[in-house]
Structure formats: structure tokens, C-alpha cells
Amino acid sequence: METFGHFINGQWLLAGELVPVINKYTNENYAMIHEADKQTVTQVIDVAKQTFEKIELTATERYEIIYNAAQIIGQRKKELANILVSEAGKSSKDALMEIERGIQTLIASAEEAKKLAGHGVALPNDSEKIAFTVRVPVGVIVAITPFNFPFNLTIHKIGPAIAAGNAVVLKPAELTPIIACKLVEIFKEAGLPDGLFNLVNGRGSVIGDHLLENPNVGMYTFTGSPKVGQYIKSKSGIRKVTLELGNNSPNIVHEDVADMEKAVNLCVTRGFSNAGQACISVQRIYVHENIYEQFVEMAVQQIQKLQLCSIDNTDGDIGPVISEREAIRIESWIEEAKSQGAKVAAGGKRAGSFVEPTLLIDVDHSMKVVCEEIFGPVITIQKYSSFHEVIERANDTTMGLQVGVFTSNIRNILYSMKKLQFGGVIINNVSTYREDLMPYGGVKNSGVGKEGPAYAIQEMSEEKLVVLDY
Incomplete structure (x- = not known):
């Protein structure tokens, strides 16, 4: 040693x-x-x-x-x-x-x-x-x-x-x-x-x-x-x-998203990579009401393909979080959200320091899993009706590192660039996108x-x- x-x-x-x-x-x-x-x-x-x-x-x-x-x-x-x-x-x-x-x-x-x-x-x-x-x-x-x-x-x-x-x-x-x-x-x-x-x-x-x-x-x-x-x-x-x-990264998927499969794949994989332990991990996903049910169904299917690592096999998709204490905290946030009305669409269980990749739906902004940074393999999905409304919801946070927006409408793109209060606005990709050469930093907290x-x-x-x- x-x-x-x-x-x-x-x-x-x-x-x-x-x-x-x-x-x-x-x-x-x-x-x-x-x-x-x-x-x-x-x-x-x-x-x-x-x-x-x-x-x-x-x-x-x-x-x-x-x-x-x-x-x-x-x-x-x-x-x-x-x-x-x-x-x-x-x-x-x-x-x-x-x-x-x-x-x-x-x-x-x-x-x-x-x-x-x-x-x-x-x-x-x-x-x-x-x-x-x-x-x-x-x-x-x-x-x-x-x-x-x-x-x-x-x-x-x-x-x-x-x-x-x-x-x-x-x-x-x-x-x-x-x-x-x-x-x-x-x-x-x-x-x-x-x-x-x-x-x-x-x-x-x-x-x-x-x-x-x-x-x-x-x-x-x-x-x-x-x-x-x-x-x-x-x-x-x-x-x-x-x-x-920190950040509790929002990601917006509008009804005019050009490639739904790409959006789902990126939101799921980047929400759970590194066991969700990244400042820009996908955490809050806002999906337009017209495509909400389809998006959730596709996300669950994608999550079910992910493999947890183990002591004997580190070649999976998701390893343990940094400590059992943190895993217990993440589990407690999931349980608290459930007690407040959230539903577990996938995952939700813990074993030691391992937390299953978890998708929560029927959540609201008052829940810790939404308004605070969970720093674990948990993503949430909410529906919205208007683009201007969802921009306000994305901004409703004390943090502002990066945000992802999926839309094919140039007006929505320009509106996002102007109104989103984040250090990085990533269009047609997720908040987790980072090239090491690019300027990286946030606003607010x-x-x-x-x-x-x-x-x-x-x-x-x-x-x-x-x-x-x-």
C-alpha cells in the first residue's frame, strides 16, 4: 500500500x-x-x-x-x-x-x-x-x-x-x-x-x-x-x-426537436456518466407536453440498457458514487421526492455505494431533486406548454453553469441565447457538453x-x- x-x-x-x-x-x-x-x-x-x-x-x-x-x-x-x-x-x-x-x-x-x-x-x-x-x-x-x-x-x-x-x-x-x-x-x-x-x-x-x-x-x-x-x-x-x-443543469427538449432519439440518448447517457457526479450533468429535463409521453418511454428504454459496474467488473456504464454516505444521501432525496408525489420511472434503488440510474417523473420545483444539485445518477423530467415559460423555469435557480436546449426553430435559439442566465448555452446538445479548449465557467452561484x-x-x-x- x-x-x-x-x-x-x-x-x-x-x-x-x-x-x-x-x-x-x-x-x-x-x-x-x-x-x-x-x-x-x-x-x-x-x-x-x-x-x-x-x-x-x-x-x-x-x-x-x-x-x-x-x-x-x-x-x-x-x-x-x-x-x-x-x-x-x-x-x-x-x-x-x-x-x-x-x-x-x-x-x-x-x-x-x-x-x-x-x-x-x-x-x-x-x-x-x-x-x-x-x-x-x-x-x-x-x-x-x-x-x-x-x-x-x-x-x-x-x-x-x-x-x-x-x-x-x-x-x-x-x-x-x-x-x-x-x-x-x-x-x-x-x-x-x-x-x-x-x-x-x-x-x-x-x-x-x-x-x-x-x-x-x-x-x-x-x-x-x-x-x-x-x-x-x-x-x-x-x-x-x-x-x-455547482449547477442543477436544465435541459429543454422542445416539440420541434430535430432528432428525438439523439436528444433522449444524450440526456440519459450524460445524466448518468461518471455516476452523475459532474457539475454539468443532466439533472432537470423539461419536455414539451406534445412529446412528453414519447420522450419518457424512450428514456426508460435507454436507461434499461445501462449496466452498473461491480467489484469484479469495472467495464460497465456506471460505477459507485464517491462514498456510501453520499449514496445514502442520494437515496434519501429520492425517497423524499417520492413522499412528495414523484414517481420512479426507472431505477431508484441503492446497494452500498452503488445507486441505480434513476428517472423521476411527476416532480416539481420544490423538491430537492429538482431545485438543488443532487450530484448523483438521478434525472428528472417535467412537461411544459410554452417555450417562454420553460426558459423562466430553467432560470429559476441560484446557479447558472450550463444549459442544453433542443429546438430547430431559429427564433427559439436566439431567444435562448439572450434570456438563459447561464455561462454556457448549448444548442441541440446537453448541458454536459464540454470541449476542454472552450471557455468554461458560470454565473450566479x-x-x-x-x-x-x-x-x-x-x-x-x-x-x-x-x-x-x-
Whole structure:
């Protein structure tokens, strides 16, 4: 059983209380991590700051290091995917897909390192001066990453941060830290100088404040719950933050949908991929009353084709959720909805950490399964009568990350683009659609800032004005 501590200046420090990492299929200990204390957190941030002030890599050097890391990962992707299966409970195909996405995210980050530039500034009232901007790194960036995509979402922070010339302190989710521990070793092997990429392990409730209170941090980038995101923003002061938070993703299927089969297939598969544990997983489906019965029937048939993974077979469609405690919570939300009048059209049962892919109908907005983020393999379907009405219902949430709309009417498309209060409006595909190159971020309680390498690198650098008087 492997044990990891804290990666500081290119070396592992094994210090602090031991915390087990559980295999999500077997519920047995898979690995161990040491939990940092305030002294360790201070040490790692000091090292990152000193290294940042001492070492300045060229854009080409940053490109080569990040690209080398991507190549190493490509050579080890099966090994790394197996880690995700064990510590995150992913199906084998979802784990391999995440590794492959992470490789492409790194390559894109490497390419952006060579594009980082400012621009000329016009001075119309002064002919004896020249002005332009340059982009400079923020300094020390603390990256706090989630359990649901512990590889690719970590790379979405680390790749652009290093590409922009920063030093990084990574705090991975304590439920899934091993893949991150492998990642820091890979970057060292790829040639990144010691001290530019460091890692501290531990529970957020224990070490989070130590990270937030340190004055040497220039920026925080976090993916996780709105509650924690709000706390980080309240504690970070005037320092930069990027927050990628939650959603209870709506998806609208209008009566003029061009391809009903495609809409059903996407809503079902993207509602249950990664056991529904994604901020943009399909959760709320609104179907026009004229096609509602047909849609529900087709959705049930599609769900019945899905296969749960098991301890002995991880090649199915849906693995366990992150813990039995979360599975019990999801089950309780289903039961509460049933007591309030919802009907289970498919699934609905739990066994340990496994929750069947579940479809609920006859739901309303007051139910938790609709108005809150369930973060599990549960989708709901409601009917509606008018397009303007359903846009209002989709917007009736404190969150606003992404939304999917299926319609072939250009007026509806334009109305959706204008009126939907979300960071991303996906037309004729589901809310779960994400290409790693695209700008990704929400409004309202879904966060601030954008991810996607080209956009994150802007967040992780500062624009500095230079005026030359000659």
C-alpha cells in the first residue's frame, strides 16, 4: 500500500496524521496520505514563493516541460486510469477517457505558453510616448481540486498556471489524492524545476484556512461546492480567485426537436456518466407536453440498457458514487421526492455505494431533486406548454453553469441565447457538453472566472502597462 505525504521542492515529506484513501469499489484501504499542519503549509508556500522569485523559465521551456509531461502520461495512461478506477470509483472507460482528455488539456496548455502576450495601447494626445502591455505571472497559485474528475480538472489548473510562469501549490481532494501525487512526480520527470509545482495533502476542513490565510498566495483556483466557494471568496480578500462551482443543469427538449432519439440518448447517457457526479450533468429535463409521453418511454428504454459496474467488473456504464454516505444521501432525496408525489420511472434503488440510474417523473420545483444539485445518477423530467415559460423555469435557480436546449426553430435559439442566465448555452446538445479548449465557467452561484487553457492563462496572469517617454 502506497503512502504519500507532501511534495515540497521536489521531495516527499512524510509528516502529519495518516488518513486512509478508500477503494470506492471495495470500501477497503487503497492508500494512505499524511495530513499537513500549519507549519507544513507555510513551508510549502514559502518554497513556492522563493522558487518563483528565483527561477524564470522562457515560454519555450515551459512549453517543452508541459508537453513532455503529456507524453509521459500518454505512456502510462492505463496505469493512471487504474488509479482513477480504484480511488474515484470510475468505470474503466470513464477513467481512460479522463486520462486522454487530460493529455489534450496539457498539450493545449503547452501551446498557450508560447502565445501569452500583451498589446499596443494608443495614446492619441501624446506623440512622444509609446504604450503597450505585457502579461506577467501572478506568483504563487493555490489550486484546490475536486474528487469527481481528479485528473483532468487538476490539469485544467496546473497546465495553465505553469504555462503562465507561476509557481503552484496543489491541494487535491482528500478522497482522491493519489492521481495528483503521481502528477507532481510526472512533472518533475518532465523537467520542471523543483519548487514550481508542490503539493500538500489533507482534509479541506483541517488545512483549508492555513492555505487561505497565507499572505504569500497571489491567487486561488477552486472547483467544488458553492458553499466552499463562497467561503474561499470571503477569506481571500482582494486576491484573484477563479471558482468553478455547482449547477442543477436544465435541459429543454422542445416539440420541434430535430432528432428525438439523439436528444433522449444524450440526456440519459450524460445524466448518468461518471455516476452523475459532474457539475454539468443532466439533472432537470423539461419536455414539451406534445412529446412528453414519447420522450419518457424512450428514456426508460435507454436507461434499461445501462449496466452498473461491480467489484469484479469495472467495464460497465456506471460505477459507485464517491462514498456510501453520499449514496445514502442520494437515496434519501429520492425517497423524499417520492413522499412528495414523484414517481420512479426507472431505477431508484441503492446497494452500498452503488445507486441505480434513476428517472423521476411527476416532480416539481420544490423538491430537492429538482431545485438543488443532487450530484448523483438521478434525472428528472417535467412537461411544459410554452417555450417562454420553460426558459423562466430553467432560470429559476441560484446557479447558472450550463444549459442544453433542443429546438430547430431559429427564433427559439436566439431567444435562448439572450434570456438563459447561464455561462454556457448549448444548442441541440446537453448541458454536459464540454470541449476542454472552450471557455468554461458560470454565473450566479456557479462561480467566477473561466477555465479552458487559453482563458485560464489570462486569469492566471496580470496585464501590466508600460509607457515609454522618449
